[in-house]
């Protein structure tokens with residue numbers, strides 16, 4: 001392996017293991033510590049070792065794993081697995097096939113296979129694999145990838161192929177304690193098929209303290225199993241329009257008392273008006289975009305708005321968990337790969353979807369977050385409930401950035417709810433984001449109706465400052481009496 005890989009300088013797979021150890025860290029010590037931390041299965045992956053070295057590493061590793069009663073799998077090499085009496089073998093798509101591997105090994109051997117796409121998973125079922133490794137979920141330095149990164153939003157469709165089988169599934173590739181919760185949450189199929197575990201290399205092997213690194217991962221995994229954070233925490237008792245409107249009124253007061261910090265990364269065209277809208281609602285905007293400030297800001301802000309006017313959102317959505325996705329019909333259609341509505345610039349063409357209620361509900365379920373679709377009627381869903389808001393005025397379409405300020409408004413209310421929420425920090429969804437999205441849209445659209453009627457408003461130019469003034473003095477009771485909300489349970 002060493003000769004073929006490194007010698008010719010092509011196709012060289014990284015060790016994917018021992019080469020990741022921190023300087024001075026002993027491999028076997030690291031392995032033992034990771035087992036103490038709670039690793040439940042070990043795979044020996046030696047991409048550049050010759051057979052003698054591989055055999056030695058596998059033999060010693062098995063001795064250690066045996067002491068912890070943890071099964072050990074060998075990557076690719078059936079002969080090594082047989083030689084040391086390993087519990088099984090893991091193969092890639094270009095290795096020996098699962099059925100052939102099975103023929104060599106004892107009957108109860110565990111055989112796993114790496115799957116990048118749905119076809120691979122179908123083949124794994126047919127070949128009789130015990131588990132599949134789905135990936136790469138994220139980018140990784142550990143292995144030179146031959147197949148595309150699927151992103152956390154790609155795992156669910158692979159899992160769905162396993163429905164009705166008892167084949168286990170783990171996700172792999174760039175999984176770390178910092179993204180594990182998001183990975184578990186995002187990797188659920190529309191049929192509710194979830195991961196059985198995750199496979200991790202660098203976050204454990206690269207750690208000075210693999211016991212702590214593994215322990216942290218295990219804790220997140222167990223917490224998720226015991227108490228999966230719902231895509232949405234909704235306190236709305238449905239179907240009751242009145243309850244929603246009353247809750248919105250409550251949130252409006254909360255914003256003014258809590259004064260949430262709302263970090264907004266937004267288009268230069270709308271920065272000022274977004275900041276002013278947030279202030280008028282009772283929040284504190286931070287419009288920083290500097291790379292260096294991001295980490296510090298993430299510690300103090302109550303919400304983060306990322307306003308992208310383009311369709312490159314896949315990358316973002318694959319990287320972290322959003323609480324709310326807001327867009328017009330065209331933008332959301334693009335996200336859903338639907339051709340029912342086309343976008344032209346920032347304006348949606350046509351009136352939208354035949355079944356907007358069904359569309360937002362399905363998209364929210366798929367993306368596992370709240371989805372808000374703005375338009376003449378706004379539709380907000382958590383994947384189950386859909387709330388339609390009929391307030392607003394067509395003047396909102398007559399100036400630039402009306403969608404952007406709705407985003408600011410949603411982020412302000414969601415920030416207040418997060419700040420007030422007592423749920424444990426670090427969870428994906430901190431409070432009722434459905435309520436935050438509804439409050440954000442309702443406050444803004446009711447204010448728009450009031451502002452446009454003012455005598456001093458002659459058009460879009462005078463409307464915007466009037467809107468800010470109206471929001472500034474907007475009373476919860478006014479919103480309660482003017483709200484036109486409909487609930488689709």
Ligand code: 3NM
Pocket residue numbers: 016114115133134135136137139140141142143172173174175199200201202203
């Ligand atoms: N297989 P890390 S990704 C060994 O996509 C391996 O099949 C992958 O290492 C696949 O946790 C990968 O350090 C590397 O990213 C995983």
Ligand code: MG
Pocket residue numbers: 075076090091092093095
């Ligand atoms: Mg392989």
